[in-house]
Amino acid sequence: MARLAGVSQATVSLVLSPKPDGKGRIISEETRQRVLEAARSLGYVPDPAARRLAAARNNLLGVFSFTATFPTDVQHSYYPFLVGVEREAAALGYDLVLFTGSSTGGAGATGPDALSRVRLADGCLFIGRHTPRAELKRLVEDGFPVVHLGRREELEGVAWVGADYVEATREVVGHLAELGHRRIVLVREDDDAPASTDRQRGFLEGLVATGLPSGPTAVFRSADPQRELSPERLRAWVDEGVTAFVAEETDTGAAWRSLLSAVREAGLDCPGEVSLALLGSPPADLASEPEPTGFDIPRPQLGAAAVRLLAALVAGEEAREPLVSCVFRPGPTTAPPRARP
Amino acid sequence: MARLAGVSQATVSLVLSPKPDGKGRIISEETRQRVLEAARSLGYVPDPAARRLAAARNNLLGVFSFTATFPTDVQHSYYPFLVGVEREAAALGYDLVLFTGSSTGGAGATGPDALSRVRLADGCLFIGRHTPRAELKRLVEDGFPVVHLGRREELEGVAWVGADYVEATREVVGHLAELGHRRIVLVREDDDAPASTDRQRGFLEGLVATGLPSGPTAVFRSADPQRELSPERLRAWVDEGVTAFVAEETDTGAAWRSLLSAVREAGLDCPGEVSLALLGSPPADLASEPEPTGFDIPRPQLGAAAVRLLAALVAGEEAREPLVSCVFRPGPTTAPPRARP
DNA sequence: TTGTAAGCGTTATCAT
């Protein structure tokens, strides 16, 4: 105890825990220094558990992912988010605790108390798709600050931050319209994840906003794009006057991939005969090719925004973090449509 | 409290916290069920903070890197280590607290006592090159469990885990000798990091072990391999009877890079005229080419071993984790030497 | 301005 070293007692607490009230310092500068000095020489650090137990705060923010946070397959990792999470947490004065256990089941992956350990922190960030709803809800109901990284509107009351796919997609459509394209087709998979429906909404809104006919624009759906998006179908669209295609980004990149191969097989030149855009980033194995027109998801910023929101909740604020904007990425796959005979 | 719901008291603790001792259950099955039922209906979960406070153990392992744990440049990241660290920590029931050299600013400024923040964990893992020796030593002297990832013998008393470069290099030399090579040259930079000298030692030991003459074998050193490792020099070696070259792996991959370019410029065919081996993994930008003969550093295993050692220290054991073995990687860059006229 | 004392929710040690 620094108490013995110095001369005081739980005065230590007062000097070591700056009240957020700002002017809460009712400690004489002298004792303050004495305590600080003693703490330093003893290498004393307040126990986070005790601190939290005493109904105070730890300065610890949790990160919990439902799969391993560091999967062996680097492609699928949350790394880009973590970059922002770490930076923002540091900037805000929080340390990060990475709750393990979901990864291997070692320390209790399942069970009703799988999530209970996160209560050690002041609040917790959740990343990943397979969220145990009940547990999360329980946490929220208990007033524990929780933020989900990625849109999660079905989980009532769970705060989240996400990327603004609607606006970003609108922007891509706007770009095409500006180039002179009048008929555009959206290629998407048959899936109703928010990430997917958001893009479709943005696509339609984009058409409306630029005064393009939304009627004739086809929305392509398929669980098996390989088979459905045939070169013939593509060619038919082009013959009907379609000059641009936009594909959504998915885990597998299937939509984009099948679009590319259909274009190739149909012998169409890009961007000569058709313009192509990708609503997101290309899959890793296509990363070496020049990046197509589209937008980038600012993952580090998303991570940072999530931390900011979480910190606000921890501080008892009612803060609401808006959607994070994606950034438009110009590319060589779009150009003005060729004049038609 | 489940206490009220059920009928008992801190008996709850007994049923909710299975002792690792195995047969610690001295609770009647009836009460046991009653408590379990009450807990479930109330949605009761033990408070981790209180739990850890009482147990005088936080189940927290620190991870301290002297740069950001998640650098923006993924190339230099500790990701491969982290994979193992996370997995092992989870398996052992520990959560991870992430500290960063730059970021400790939040709760404690980047002063000389920045490192003392790690004391909030039960022990701490250090990763990276720029270790503040004094601070680290202080922690160790205070009996705080510390493990350094990567060999650090100069830091007296600091536990560490590292890769067995000596053995791995010996193995590569053995492989070449087995193929029939008699004169082998080691290409290394002029640097005396353990990672570098270990390989040299392994190289020499390998020669001795296989009965090869170590005298005529040249050890190439250069701070500027570009200039020193000329195609002419290479050609001269080959004319003298050298049939194989092994290069060390470094941050920049300079040794391997200059070896490759010298071979190319000298117009030598690999593995026809010379066999090449790399003592480690190729730099990221050369990753697409077929992997050369050499060995892989099992980074995840290293991370796991470090955690294991740290956990042992935390538990008060005197454990000693041996060097982690690298795994030999056969490749297309080595072949039996061509018969000489 | 600083010391005193009452918890915070568990675990652990005794008694029962």
Place this chain on the structure above:
DNA sequence: ATGATAACGCTTACAA
């Protein structure tokens, strides 16, 4: 087999 009760290390009124 279970119920009291004292820590655990800290925060926080409240008293001095």
